[in-house]
Amino acid sequence: MLTTLGTRRARLLALLLVVAALTAGCYGRQGLSSAGPNEFLNLVNTDRAAHGLPGLQWDSQLGGLAQEWSHDMASTGSLRHRDLGEVMNRPEYSSFRRLGENILVGGCGMSANELERAWMSSPTHRANILGDYDVAGVGTVCRDGRLWATQNFASR
DSSP states (O other), X not given: OHHHHHHHHHHHHHXXXXXXXXXXXXXXXXXXXXXXXXXXXXXXXXXXXXXXXXXXXXXXXXXXXXXXXXXXXXXXXXXXXXXXXXXXXXXXXXXXXXXXXXXXXXXXXXXXXXXXXXXXXXXXXHHHHTSSOSEEEEEEEEETTEEEEEEEEEEO
């Protein structure tokens, strides 16, 4: 009886430590909660400059689109791309000629730099970062220890 009770307490303590570790990044200084749009844009533009490409400008409309999609993915628990053709058909996006999107789910403790490195390590995401775009926006949501992130790119 005493051994079973001790084992249960040890398991409960281990579970609580895991939950604390997963959620700490959502509120800690090292996580994305402290990263702003400029930090993300600077990282993208550093990667573009390293490949001889011009920098992108921040676009608040794309930032809102990305934030909305990150929130949707976090709410449904489903990592999936949105239908960019449907977005392009909306009147408020008629000034864009082309849209691109990167998505990611990871731990809330990921830094903006870790997020950018993950995207650059993937050929399809890297192609968007280095693509023929002139504006970008990003949105992130941390929920239940998971970070949901969206990067949107566009050409005007």
